[in-house]
Amino acid sequence: MRRMITICAAVTALASGAAVLQLKLAVQEKAEAVEALAQKIHEDREAIRVLEAEWAFLTTPRSLQEKSIRFLALMPPNAEQVVTDITRIPFRPKGVEAGEDPGVLLPTRAKPEEKPKNDKADEDKKGQSL
Amino acid sequence: MSATTAYQRLSLEGERKSALDVARNRLMVAVLLFFAAFAVMVIRTVELGLSTPETKQVAERQIVIPPVKVARADILDRNGEVLATNLETSSLYANPSEIKNPADVAARLVAVLPDLSLSEVEEKLSSDRKFVWLKRKLSPREKWEVNALGVPAFQFQREEERVYPHGRLAAHALGYVDVDGNGLGGVEYFFNDRLNDAGRTDEPIKLALDIRVQYALTDELEAAMSAHRAIGAAGIVMDVNSGEVIALASLPDYDPNDIRGVASQQRFNRATQGVYELGSTFKTFTFAAALDQGIATLEDGYDATKPLRIARFTIRDDHPKARYMSLPEIFAYSSNIGTAQMALDIGAERQQKFLRDLGFLDTTNLELAEVGSPIYPATWRKSSTMTISYGHGIAVSPVQLVNGIAAMVNGGRLIPATLTHNDDNWRQGQQVISQNTSRKIRQLLRLAVTKGTGGRSEAVGYRVGGKTGTAEKAVAGGYDRKALISSFVGVFPMDDPQYVVFALLDEPRGTKETFGYRSGGWVAAPVVKNVILRSAPLLGVAPKREDEGLYQQVALMIEED
Structure with a gap:
């Protein structure tokens, strides 16, 4: 009986000691992870500053306009194209009536002669604006 | 427990204890000590494991994220x-x-x-x-x-x-x-x-700047500047109801990322630092003063048959009609003769006070160090009164003019121009003319575009109103007839003014497209039109059909010939 108690006590003590040690290590690990996370957040914030500056640089209106002229078949809208009343938007035509969607990209690949034509149209537009 | 009683009994029987008993008792003491120590450890273990939950421990820890340190704010x-x-x-x-x-x-x-x-x-x-x-x-x-x-x-x-x-x-x-x-x-x-x-x-x-509008303005000014081979250009877009400067451009410009080798000519801010005699755009203020102080009504008129002579000046019209003109006609056709006569009726003193109230005789409070002080005659002669009425003899910076025009159309409140985004800026406004006068000025500005000299600024759908301005550049001892300052100040939409758009070209030259003309109506008005067409959708101004009734009464007074 006494021996049983002794063994029991020893085992309990060992087990609980091990558990405490493990808990402590786990907590330490978590604390380190938190610290690393905080450092990562700091670094990300610094990176975000750089990326915001880069984004502003890449999306500056001048370069957007140049890219739009190069790649898109879009022109500045005129007043008639601006619909101010939602009820005036027509429904999308269906079936036979529906023409092929022309898309917004310049068909440069399909028709290589299309591009200079578009450039000229843009020059005409510029000429008007002067 | 049983070990303890055994020990007591043994010690009571004391006399006959053997060497074995002694050893046994000593061992029991050691066992008890170990038990006590284990008990303490168990209690401590349980306490550590249960009494303070892990979550609480972490929550109490202060997580400090090192702040991003920069030396200068964005x-x-x-x-x-x-x-x-x-x-x-x-x-x-x-x-x-x-x-x-x-x-x-x-x-x-x-x-x-x-x-x-x-x-x-x-x-x-x-x-x-x-x-x-x-x-x-x-x-x-x-x-x-x-x-x-x-x-x-x-x-x-x-x-x-x-x-x-x-x-x-x-x-x-x-x-x-x-x-x-x-x-x-x-x-x-x-x-x-x-x-x-x-x-x-x-x-x-x-x-307060909007970079998209800024680009529209800069791009159009650049295009106009190269088309007309001008030596410089300036432009401003201002919110009339808050005094905020939405865009401010001066050409030639520079890249602030690399300022080495940038000429002072490029650094010069024509929109705030340069002071120019801006010509007929100033007529707006003469009309406002006359209408507001009851000196003339829109039904009145002046005789503009022949040029006026005053001291050594002769006042001529750029678009002579050589007849009696009603007030709306004088404004729309930009008659110097008619405006000068009206200025005489206002008088030097009231004219001076009105211009002072509008801030044209002081340096602007815009948040820039590069602000030019206005130039005006020290002694305000009769001839000064007459020439200043149509924008000669007084030089102000474009931002001052735009600020004044904003006050003319927004219901009469002069709100100081600001470059910072400030929702409360309008509170600093001061009433300079009545609501009623402001409404009349709006009609005049709209008709100067639909029927007068500002026709090339008509951006369809956006109800633009505005006034052209063409002035010869002042040089030592007089004016240089070859060098012009051509400008246009536009406001849109005229039925509920939101924004003033100003464009100025310094020494533009005529082109084939403008038939050699280089006045404000030919070179600057199209810039304003294009800027409005490009920026109105960005600024949330919807195009709509115009309410002709707003201008009908005044329009009838303009005889087209």
Whole structure:
């Protein structure tokens, strides 16, 4: 009986000691992870500053306009194209009536002669604006 | 428990205890001590494991994220777009005493940094000093290449660089900084202490500018400037109800990222620093003064049959009608003769007071150091009164004119112009003319576009009103007939004015498209029209069919011939 108690006590003590040690290590690990996370957040914030500056640089209106002229078949809208009343938007035509969607990209690949034509149209537009 | 009673019994029987019993008792003491120690450990274990839950421990810990430290606060536009920011960069220095063969190292360094001079680098690297700067503010690529050289004597110092991602856009409003990050121009200079305030570097300054509108304005001005081979151009877009400057452009401009070798001509801010005799756009104020003070009504008129002579001047009309003209006609056809006569009725004193109330005789309070002071005659003669009525003999900066026009159309409140985004700025407004007069001025401005000299500013759908201005440039001893300042000030939409758009071209030349004309109506009005067409959708002004009734009554008074 006494021996049983002794063994029991020893085992309990060992087990609980091990558990405490493990808990402590786990907590330490978590604390380190938190610290690393905080450092990562700091670094990300610094990176975000750089990326915001880069984004502003890449999306500056001048370069957007140049890219739009190069790649898109879009022109500045005129007043008639601006619909101010939602009820005036027509429904999308269906079936036979529906023409092929022309898309917004310049068909440069399909028709290589299309591009200079578009450039000229843009020059005409510029000429008007002067 | 049983061990304890056994021990007591044994000790009571004391006399006959054997050596075995003694040993046994001593062992029991040791066992008891161990039990006590284990008990303490068990209790402590349970306490550690249960009494303070892990979650609470973590929650109580303060998680500190190291703040991003910058030396100077950012500048944003009204939509939060970055206009100026501080980015980390590296500066290269070397310890020459660690370099054995300076000539070879210098040659390798110059190979990756071609803008350094070989002889200079060699001289620096051969010196006996322990520290020499080689190049400040390297780009990341340059830094990588220098590192790839593998010279241990090269070291980097962390530094910060001011970056303007939009380059030339809004350069005159933003200004620029020196190599140590102190503002030298624009809002960078004006708000230098605030931007460098160590406690507030994480709070950006928000400007009133809208970078998209700024680009529309700059782009159109650039196009007009090159088409008309002008020596300069300026433009402003202002919110009439808040006094906020939405766009401010001056050409030629510069890139604030690299201000080396920029001529003072490029740094000169024509929109705020330059003062110009702006010509007929000033008639708006003469009309406002006359209508507001009851000196004339829209039904009145003046005889504009022949040129007026006053002192040594002769006042002529650029678009002569040589007949009696009603007030709306005088405005729409921009008659100097009629306006000058009206100014005489107003009188020098009241004219001067009116212009002072509008801030034309003082320097503007805009948040820039580059602001020009107006030039006006020290002694206000009769001839001054007459010429000033149509914008000659008084020189003001474009931003002052735009501010004045905003007050004319917004219901009569003069709201100080501001470059910072400030929702409460309108509170500082002061009533300078009545609501009623403002309404009449709006009608006149609209009719000057639909029927008068400003026709080329008509942006269909956006109900533009405006006034042309063409003035000869003042030179020593008179005016240079060949050099013009052509401008146009437009307001839209005229039934509920939101924005003033101003464009000015300095010494434009006529082209085939303008039939050789170079007046404000021919060269500046189309700029305003294009800027409105491009920026109105961005600014949330919807195009709509015009309510003709607003102008009908006044329109009837304009006889077209």
